[in-house]
Each structure stands twice: as C-alpha cells, then as structure tokens.
Amino acid sequence: MALFIGVDIGGSKVLAAAVSAEGDVGRVARRTTPGRRVEARLVEDILSEAVAEVADGEPVAGVGIAAAGFVDADGESVLFAPHLPWRDEDVRARLADRWGTVVALDNDANCAALAELRHGAAREVGRQAGDAVVLTLGTGIGGALILGGRLHRGRNGMAGEFGHMQVVPQGAACECGGSGCWEQYCSGNALVRDARERIGLEPTLLERLCGGNPDQLTGPMVTAAAEEGDLVARQAFASVGEWLGVGVANLVAAFDPALVVVGGGVSAAGDRLLEPARTALQRSLVGSPHRVVPPLVRAELGPEAGVVGAAGLVRSAAAGLR
Amino acid sequence: MALFIGVDIGGSKVLAAAVSAEGDVGRVARRTTPGRRVEARLVEDILSEAVAEVADGEPVAGVGIAAAGFVDADGESVLFAPHLPWRDEDVRARLADRWGTVVALDNDANCAALAELRHGAAREVGRQAGDAVVLTLGTGIGGALILGGRLHRGRNGMAGEFGHMQVVPQGAACECGGSGCWEQYCSGNALVRDARERIGLEPTLLERLCGGNPDQLTGPMVTAAAEEGDLVARQAFASVGEWLGVGVANLVAAFDPALVVVGGGVSAAGDRLLEPARTALQRSLVGSPHRVVPPLVRAELGPEAGVVGAAGLVRSAAAGLR
Numbered sequence: 001m002a003l004f005i006g007v008d009i010g011g012s013k014v015l016a017a018a019v020s021a022e023g024d025v026g027r028v029a030r031r032t033t034p035g036r037r038v039e040a041r042l043v044e045d046i047l048s049e050a051v052a053e054v055a056d057g058e059p060v061a062g063v064g065i066a067a068a069g070f071v072d073a074d075g076e077s078v079l080f081a082p083h084l085p086w087r088d089e090d091v092r093a094r095l096a097d098r099w100g101t102v103v104a105l106d107n108d109a110n111c112a113a114l115a116e117l118r119h120g121a122a123r124e125v126g127r128q129a130g131d132a133v134v135l136t137l138g139t140g141i142g143g144a145l146i147l148g149g150r151l152h153r154g155r156n157g158m159a160g161e162f163g164h165m166q167v168v169p170q171g172a173a174c175e176c177g178g179s180g181c182w183e184q185y186c187s188g189n190a191l192v193r194d195a196r197e198r199i200g201l202e203p204t205l206l207e208r209l210c211g212g213n214p215d216q217l218t219g220p221m222v223t224a225a226a227e228e229g230d231l232v233a234r235q236a237f238a239s240v241g242e243w244l245g246v247g248v249a250n251l252v253a254a255f256d257p258a259l260v261v262v263g264g265g266v267s268a269a270g271d272r273l274l275e276p277a278r279t280a281l282q283r284s285l286v287g288s289p290h291r292v293v294p295p296l297v298r299a300e301l302g303p304e305a306g307v308v309g310a311a312g313l314v315r316s317a318a319a320g321l322r
Numbered sequence: 323m324a325l326f327i328g329v330d331i332g333g334s335k336v337l338a339a340a341v342s343a344e345g346d347v348g349r350v351a352r353r354t355t356p357g358r359r360v361e362a363r364l365v366e367d368i369l370s371e372a373v374a375e376v377a378d379g380e381p382v383a384g385v386g387i388a389a390a391g392f393v394d395a396d397g398e399s400v401l402f403a404p405h406l407p408w409r410d411e412d413v414r415a416r417l418a419d420r421w422g423t424v425v426a427l428d429n430d431a432n433c434a435a436l437a438e439l440r441h442g443a444a445r446e447v448g449r450q451a452g453d454a455v456v457l458t459l460g461t462g463i464g465g466a467l468i469l470g471g472r473l474h475r476g477r478n479g480m481a482g483e484f485g486h487m488q489v490v491p492q493g494a495a496c497e498c499g500g501s502g503c504w505e506q507y508c509s510g511n512a513l514v515r516d517a518r519e520r521i522g523l524e525p526t527l528l529e530r531l532c533g534g535n536p537d538q539l540t541g542p543m544v545t546a547a548a549e550e551g552d553l554v555a556r557q558a559f560a561s562v563g564e565w566l567g568v569g570v571a572n573l574v575a576a577f578d579p580a581l582v583v584v585g586g587g588v589s590a591a592g593d594r595l596l597e598p599a600r601t602a603l604q605r606s607l608v609g610s611p612h613r614v615v616p617p618l619v620r621a622e623l624g625p626e627a628g629v630v631g632a633a634g635l636v637r638s639a640a641a642g643l644r
C-alpha cells in the first residue's frame with residue numbers, strides 16, 4: 001500500500017514520517033530548518049530529501065505539510081512565516097507538481113489539533129461534533145479552534161492565533177511587533193525567561209544545569225529541575241501555568257468549548273503546568289459557578305502531533321475531503 | 323395574520339414589540355424592570371402585561387424573549403442574570419404554558435446579533451454563511467459569535483461573553499467578580515467613568531450638562547458633549563474607542579471573522595468611537611499586513627435590535643427551525 005507521509009516544518013527542525021490510517025508513526029526522517037534568509041528552493045529541497053528518505057523507494061500516496069506560519073484558508077499558500085523564507089507562495093501546488101502526488105498544507109497548530117481530534121485527547125469531541133480549543137505551548141503558543149468537530153480556519157486561514165492576544169497593556173515586546181501578547185507570558189520562551197530572571201537571586205539547581213550561564217538555559221532544563229524539586233523551576237511553572245489559566249479563561253468566555261487540550265514541549269511537565277492553570281481558569285472564568293467548566297487536559301500525541309495531523313489531512317484530501 | 327412579538331428584558335427596561343417578517347417594528351410597549359430582589363412571578367407578570375398591550379386583542383403566533391443574562395444552550399432556562407430574579411429557571415416552558423403560544427428564549431446579545439444577521443449590518447455575512455463578531459456596547463459589553471451564518475452558542479450557551487475577557491492584570495474590579503475585564507474599559511460605564519474622572523481637571527461642557535454633579539453624568543450626556551466639540555468628552559470616546567480596537571484585535575486573532583459589528587447605546591457616537599477603534603485594530607492585530615482586516619462597522623438596528631432578533635427567533639421556532 002502506498003504511503004501517506006506527514007512533514008512538520010518548524011522554526012528549527014523538519015520532521016517527516018509515514019503515518020498509518022490509525023495515526024501510528026512509521027519510518028521517520030529529520031532535518032534542520034535552514035532559516036528564513038535562504039532561497040525558498042532550498043527549503044523545498046530539504047523537504048524533498050526528507051520525504052524521499054521516509055518513502056525509501058515505496059510509492060507515496062500523498063504528503064501533508066504542517067508549516068510553522070500563516071497558511072491561507074484554502075490551504076494553498078504560506079502567506080508569511082517568521083522562520084521560513086516563504087512569503088505568499090503557492091507552496092502546495094508547487095510541491096504537488098514537483099513530487100507528482102497529492103499534497104495538503106496547513107499550519108502546524110491546526111495539524112496538531114487535527115491529530116488530537118482524530119487520534120488523541122479530543123477524540124470524543126470529534127465523535128460528538130463538539131467544540132474544543134487546542135493549544136501547543138512551544139517557543140510560542142500555537143492555537144487551533146475546533147467548532148462542530150471541524151477546524152475553524154477563518155476568513156484568512158488565520159483563526160487560532162491566540163498567542164498574540166494582548167493580555168498586558170504596554171507589556172513585553174513580541175516578535176509579532178505587538179506588545180503584551182499572551183505568548184510572552186505563557187510559552188517555552190516565557191518559562192525560560194522567568195527562570196533566567198530568578199537565577200542569581202536564589203540558589204537553584206538551574207544554575208548547575210546551565211553551567212552557571214543563564215543564556216544557556218533551556219525549557220527541558222527547567223522541566224528537569226522542577227522534576228528534581230527545584231523551587232525556582234517550580235515557580236517558573238507556576239507562573240506560566242497561572243497565565244495559561246487566565247488566557248484559557250478568556251478563550252472559554254469567548255467560545256464556551258467542551259474541552260481545552262494543551263500540547264507542545266512545555267506540556268511535558270503535566271500537572272505541574274496544568275494544576276495552576278486549572279485553578280486560575282476556575283477563578284478567572286466568568287460565571288464559573290453557573291456553567292460546566294471545560295476540562296483542561298494534556299495532549300496525547302507528543303512531538304509527533306504535527307506529522308500525524310498533516311498525514312491525516314492529506315489522507316482526507318486524497319479521498320476528496322478536506 | 324397572527325402577531326410575532328419580541329420582548330427585550332434588560333437590566334432597567336422591558337421593551338416589547340410586534341415585528342414583521344421583514345424585521346419592521348409595529349406596536350410597542352414599555353415597562354420598567356423590577357430588579358432582581360423580587361419574585362420571579364412578578365417579572366413574568368410584567369412581561370405578560372407588555373405582551374398583552376402589544377397584542378391589543380389580536381391573536382399571537384409566538385413570543386421571543388431576549389434576556390439580559392445567561393441562557394442555556396437549548397434556549398430553555400435562564401441560568402443566571404445579574405439584574406433579574408431568575409436563577410436556573412425554565413422560563414421558556416413556563417411562559418409558553420402561561421401564554422398558550424410558542425415561546426423562544428435567548429440572551430439579548432444573541433438576539434441583537436440575529437437581528438443584524440437577518441436585517442442589518444451582517445446581512446451579507448448571513449447570505450454567504452460567513453463569520454462575524456457582534457458587540458453591543460451598553461452598560462457592559464454584550465457579545466455574539468456568528469459562525470457559518472449561524473449563532474455559535476457553545477456548550478453552556480455562554481459563548482460570546484467577550485466583555486469578561488481579562489485585558490488588564492489586577493485591573494478594575496468587575497461586577498462578575500473578576501478584575502480587569504474588557505468591559506471595564508470599553509462600555510457605556512467605562513465612557514462615563516472616564517469622563518467623570520476628567521471633570522474638575524479641565525473645563526468641560528460635561529460639568530454643565532450634569533449640573534456640576536459628576537454622579538449625575540450619563541452616557542448620552544458624554545455623546546452630546548462630544549458632538550458639541552467638548553474635548554473631555556472626545557477624550558473619553560478616544561479612550562473607549564482605543565480599547566474597543568485592542569479587544570477586537572484579540573477576537574479577530576482568535577476567530578478571524580469577515581466582519582465586526584458594533585451596536586448598543588455607545589455606538590450612537592458612530593465614527594467618534596469607531597475611528598480610534600479601527601486604528602487600534604489595524605495596529606494591534608497580528609499579521610495585519612498579511613491579511614484582510616475585517617471591516618469594523620456600526621450596527622444598523624439601534625435599540626430595537628433585541629426585540630427584532632427575539633421575534634425572528636420565535637418565527638424560526640414556530641416554523642420548526644432554530
């Protein structure tokens with residue numbers, strides 16, 4: 001049987017994988033993203049290499065691409081991507097021509113949400129054609145809105161940009177050009193920044209993990225230190241978790257979904273992140289005594305959510321659905 | 323032909339009206355809302371009087387009720403209403419029994435949005451089964467979300483509570499029990515508070531309009547003074563307009579609608595409110611150079627939007643639709 005392949009192209013890494021109809025990941029290939037100051041052609045060469053490595057000579061029935069950037073509502077073009085060279089380019093048709101196969105394209109957060117919807121934490125919502133918010137806490141916040149069991153893409157295909165909702169007036173400067181954006185307070189970057197600011201103020205395991213150089217601190221180090229009981233790392237998670245709950249309360253006030261799913265690297269901390277978030281959600285959500293507050297749960301698919309969702313997307317496209 | 327009647331029960335006033343299929347308002351009746359510290363029965367007596375006055379002996383085909391409060395997703399119960407005595411009460415069935423006619427129930431912001439969708443500023447969105455955000459700026463912010471040309475009510479029927487999204491951490495205390503809610507900065511109350519705080523600091527027409535007593539200041543006074551060129555009143559509109567744009571940018575980032583409609587008493591100021599809002603929206607919205615920024619327009623139906631929408635709602639219910 002011909003393969004369906006998902007490719008997740010992020011700001012730093014490319015992950016490609018064969019994915020079964022059940023969402024199981026087979027052979028994978030990894031590459032480094034070349035950055036945005038290169039020819040678009042180079043990115044496409046790298047994607048081609050990764051796809052060829054996964055295919056390994058077998059026939060390919062379709063390739064789904066999860067891109068870290070704005071994808072138009074029709075899934076044809078990458079309008080803009082902060083870490084990739086694509087600017088308003090019809091990536092889907094170009095790659096379909098190049099590869100001679102069906103290609104489907106969406107942004108990475110939408111693909112991760114599709115994966116959770118079909119095979120993960122939002123399965124029940126999918127079955128019941130319900131509503132859910134799916135967040136991916138990585139470098140920033142990826143977001144997707146599921147309404148009536150389907151992705152809501154919006155007029156420009158830009159729905160779900162929750163990370164750039166302003167939560168602090170004149171707050172921290174954001175890469176988007178704005179300030180006080182939610183992802184400045186609730187993301188992997190926010191976690192590391194928070195922990196970094198506390199280094200030197202209090203004795204902490206983090207100092208040892210980063211070799212005394214706060215610039216070398218990473219999210220996984222904060223997660224590991226929190227696991228070991230380090231108070232500074234735990235405070236950083238408490239702060240990010242609190243902001244998670246406050247922002248989720250805003251989204252729930254607006255959409256009233258049945259479920260909120262949180263994935264991405266930061267969610268590896270599990271309840272250390274989610275418990276303070278649930279407390280803040282309950283406290284901040286308007287009318288919470290008079291409503292069913294949606295469960296705030298961890299995503300199930302981990303770092304492969306993007307490729308699983310992208311492969312599912314192209315499976316549907318090949319079947320004439322979207 | 324039997325009448326379809328809409329009733330809008332707000333925090334201070336009850337407005338009832340016969341409404342044609344085209345959304346034209348016929349005979350109206352007005353009452354005062356008795357407040358929340360009375361028997362539910364008393365409110366229902368007042369609604370009955372108002373409906374009887376509108377009917378004036380003619381047969382009634384259905385009554386639609388727009389209530390200022392949380393209505394459940396099935397349109398059966400008022401779960402909670404800050405200004406009304408109803409607490410989790412099955413208002414719809416009770417009034418249908420009492421009046422022996424079809425009764426439909428929804429919250430006032432949803433009814434206003436339905437009216438704009440069928441007969442007002444969101445007609446085109448309705449025809450194209452598109453997406454829109456509808457805001458009603460009165461005492462607070464009423465909100466509704468139109469998705470695929472239909473109201474999105476959410477799991478609890480509480481979608482669209484945009485006014486209680488937190489925009490300022492540890493901000494102004496809100497009646498909902500939270501703090502820093504958007505409606506504390508962007509509403510009729512916010513307008514009056516802002517103007518009040520400037521009285522005494524600068525010479526202003528407002529001082530004369532409120533007889534030298536800032537406690538007597540009302541929203542319409544601020545609107546009138548701004549119309550006369552009063553700078554303090556204009557600053558108050560500029561501030562509320564700025565907050566309107568910032569909050570709308572948050573909603574557009576999340577939902578990416580084709581249109582944003584602003585109604586309610588504060589919108590009577592027209593571009594004095596909407597121009598600063600458009601500027602702030604363009605500036606605050608993520609990726610605005612790469613997207614179609616939705617038009618931010620004034621609602622068309624004025625203070626009768628609620629009764630028009632409620633009557634439309636019961637017309638659909640009587641036809642077996644919802």
